[in-house]
Amino acid sequence: MARVEINIELCKGCGLCIEACPKGCLKISSGFNRMGEHPAEWGSDEMCTGCGLCAVVCPDCAISIYK
Numbered sequence: 001m002a003r004v005e006i007n008i009e010l011c012k013g014c015g016l017c018i019e020a021c022p023k024g025c026l027k028i029s030s031g032f033n034r035m036g037e038h039p040a041e042w043g044s045d046e047m048c049t050g051c052g053l054c055a056v057v058c059p060d061c062a063i064s065i066y067k
C-alpha cells in the first residue's frame, strides 16, 4: 500500500507524471492552484504500487511517495 502526495502549488500541470504512471493513478484536477494551473491529482490508492516513477519524472519535485 502506498500513498502519493502532490504539492499542488509546485505543480505546473505538465502531465509527465500522468504519462509515466503504469497504473493510471494520476489525472489532471479540475481545480486550480495559485498559479492558475490545473495540478495533477492522485486518485487511485488501490492501484498504486508505490513504484515512484511519477516522482522521478516530475521536473518540479512536486510528488512525494509514502509506503
Ligand code: SF4
Residues within 6 Å of the ligand: 002, 004, 020, 021, 022, 023, 024, 025, 026, 042, 047, 048, 049, 050, 051, 052, 053, 054, 055, 065
Ligand atoms: S507511485 Fe507508481 S503506481 Fe503510484 S501513482 Fe506514482 S507512478 Fe503510479
Ligand code: SF4
Residues within 6 Å of the ligand: 006, 010, 011, 012, 013, 014, 015, 016, 017, 018, 039, 040, 057, 058, 059, 060, 061, 062, 063
Ligand atoms: S510531473 Fe510534476 S509538475 Fe508535471 S503534472 Fe505531474 S506533479 Fe505536476
